[in-house]
Amino acid sequence: MGRLIVPSVCILISIFYFIYTINLPKAKLGDPNAPMYFPLIISIFLFIMSVIYFIKELLKHYPKKEEVKLLFKGRAPVLIISTLIISLIYAFIFERIGYLASTILYMLAILFIVNGRNKWLVNLSVAVLFSVGSWYVFYHLLDVSLP
Structure with missing residues (x-):
């Protein structure tokens, strides 16, 4: 090890x-x-x-x-590599377009890879609700400034 x-x-x-x-x-x-x-x-x-x-x-x-x-x-190598690539893209766009938009895009991409296109409504709902919810908690409740 x-x-x-x-x-x-x-x-x-x-x-x-x-x-x-x-x-x-x-x-x-x-x-x-x-x-x-x-x-x-x-x-x-x-x-x-x-x-x-x-x-x-x-x-x-x-x-x-x-x-x-x-x-x-199976799908494991594709999932691993695509998650790494999407995470690197998220790191690069985070400062440029801000927390909320970049997190929604990141969550959407990951969920589409894992769940597929058939569950697009669930993927979109989870990505938006999680991103907006976490933004609200950090920005309003914890008073943490996000980009």
């Missing part, structure tokens, strides 16, 4: 590196995004290699465990 610490830390480092790379200042001469290209490639490469290393160590440590094998069967 201790061998999973290194790839986990590397995954976190790659995510932080990616986020900070996107926030680099634009170049004043030439291509404005030029300072971002190399660090972005490094962060993406580190993330991919760390995930591969994590999976290999996980399979070595638990070769006969059915729970680990279930992570790679």
Whole structure:
């Protein structure tokens, strides 16, 4: 289990590196995004290699465990990867469009992935009610300022 610490830390480092790379200042001469290209490639490469290393160590440590094998069967990989991608998008749009709108979009996306399109009314209701309810609690009752 201790061998999973290194790839986990590397995954976190790659995510932080990616986020900070996107926030680099634009170049004043030439291509404005030029300072971002190399660090972005490094962060993406580190993330991919760390995930591969994590999976290999996980399979070595638990070769006969059915729970680990279930992570790679059926819809599970799609659910895991799409949730990670949607969460990263949520982190990027949170400051730009605010808590309420970004949380509604985030909840909608996650619920549509999990429940499917057939339950669109339930997904929409839960996303809006949860987001508005949590916003009301934080903003009005707890007096916490949200973006």
